[in-house]
Amino acid sequence: MSMRTDVVVIGGGQSGLAAGYHLRRLGVDSVILDAQATPGGAWQHAWDSLRLFSPAAYSSLPGRLMPPQSGQTYPDAAHVVEYLADYEKRYELPVRRGVRVSAVHRDGAFLRVGTDCGDWRARAVISATGTWTRPFLPAVPGRREYTGRQLHTVEYESPAAFAGQRVIVVGGGNSGAQIAADLAGHADLTWVTRRPPRYLADDIDGRALFDAATARRRALDEGRADTGGVASLGDIVAVPPVRAARDAGLLHARPMFSRLTAAGAEWADGTRSVADAVIWCTGFRPALAHFAALRLRGARGRIATDGTRAVDEPRLHLIGYGDWTGPASATLIGVGRPARDAAREVAALLG
CATH class of the missing domain: 3.50.50.60 (FAD/NAD(P)-binding domain)
Incomplete structure (x- = not known):
């Protein structure tokens, strides 16, 4: 037909x-x-x-x-x-x-x-x-060896499924910050990011982000210098739940681990952490x-x-x-x- x-x-x-x-x-x-x-x-x-x-x-x-x-x-x-x-x-x-x-x-x-x-x-x-x-999962060493639960942003629903568990949240963008804030206080949380989290000013929301993206596109179209767009402002919009968790001292980001082990994660300095679940907020x-x-x-x-x-x-x-x-x-x-x-x-x- x-x-x-x-x-x-x-x-x-x-x-x-x-x-x-x-x-x-x-x-x-x-x-x-x-x-x-x-x-x-x-x-x-x-x-x-x-x-x-x-x-x-x-x-x-x-x-x-x-x-x-x-x-x-x-x-x-x-x-x-x-x-x-x-x-x-x-x-x-x-x-x-x-x-x-x-x-x-x-x-x-x-x-x-x-x-x-x-x-x-x-x-x-x-x-x-x-x-x-099309969720993206990075090719981190040991990802197939890890025996705990692995899921992407698209599979996360609520902190209830992780109550009392040791959870690693990977990702320094908005999804990573929001899910880390959601889990804080419910799970034993480890939040890892490739670089220190960059919060936008608390008074900046999607309106300013749209203006920044538009200004960048206009500059590029006119052959002017790249303004950096949204990335120049930061990576994380401090929506109320994220702001509350951050201000309560519940959001502490660690550097990205170097590999996963059967039981959890290992950092470049040899430090290890056991984890029941890894949530990939990796875009x-x-x-x-x-x-x-x-x-x-x-x-x-x-x-x-x-x-x-x-x-x-x-x-x-x-x-x-x-x-x-x-x-x-x-x-x-x-x-x-x-x-x-x-x-x-x-x-x-x-x-």
């Missing part, structure tokens, strides 16, 4: 919905294919205590402000899921759920999108699959395996882009993967502009 449309959007999370919103405004026929059974994208799989970095009004998709969450300055993941479900329904976005895309092929004037529910032929494709389905890679047949991926597994458009395949746009597809494009507030730009370019291509 083969179906036709002008544009296939792959992924129905925040980025796919933002693209669908702008395509609808431009009158472009499209379909949004999403592997998830229910709305909410990756947010529906987040750990229980996860909080946004910004107040609700500054964490919104185009056209619809996120309503505040009662009693919370920084909304939790469940609130985001409710917002995305409402957004999809409000704008009657053409999402088809439970559809898993396997491959995209060139097919003459079309791109053929293969799925487990049949093929789609489209004149353009917007990919918005994000990174959540993600873009989920782009469905483009293997197009042979577009280059250095670091990325597809070369001009804005959101793939340099070697102008019918393909990518949004929501990080700064390389738009400033802060992996955030709720940041994806609106790249989604708008991609939709406009696609509409122009379709003529």
Whole structure:
């Protein structure tokens, strides 16, 4: 079975919905294919205590402000899921759920999108699959020898499963800090980072991060010196739970260990620590395996882009993967502009 449309959007999370919103405004026929059974994208799989970095009004998709969450300055993941479900329904976005895309092929004037529910032929494709389905685990010596429990950020839910246990949390970014803060006081915590934690000033949240990312992209586009963007400000946003744990003296980072042993971890100086579990908060890679047949991926597994458009395949746009597809494009507030730009370019291509 083969179906036709002008544009296939792959992924129905925040980025796919933002693209669908702008395509609808431009009158472009499209379909949004999403592997998830229910709305909410990756947010529906987040750990229980996860909080946004910004107040609700500054964490919104185009056209619809996120309503505040009662009693919370920084909304939790469940609130985001409710917002995305409402957004999809409000704008009657053409999402088809439970559809898993396997491959995209060139097919003459079309791109053929293969799925487990049949093929789609489209004149353009917007990919918005994000990174959540591709957790990254570093090649640390001894990782396969360790006999305790190992899990990635995507598998962590709450501290209840680790009460009284000896837990090592690896990672000096926001996920590492938030999960370490979540476990502090519940588990015997060891937090390890490759460099000393760099907290952003307590009054900085996602609004400032978006501005910094945008300023960096503008400087690079204009041939000016790299401002450093978000990285110049720090690595960790001090959301209230992190700030509370830090100020209570519960967050002390140790340097990264040199290897894992059967029972725990060992540092370069020979110090050892026994651990019941290791939680890897070590980031993600873009989920782009469905483009293997197009042979577009280059250095670091990325597809070369001009804005959101793939340099070697102008019918393909990518949004929501990080700064390389738009400033802060992996955030709720940041994806609106790249989604708008991609939709406009696609509409122009379709003529």
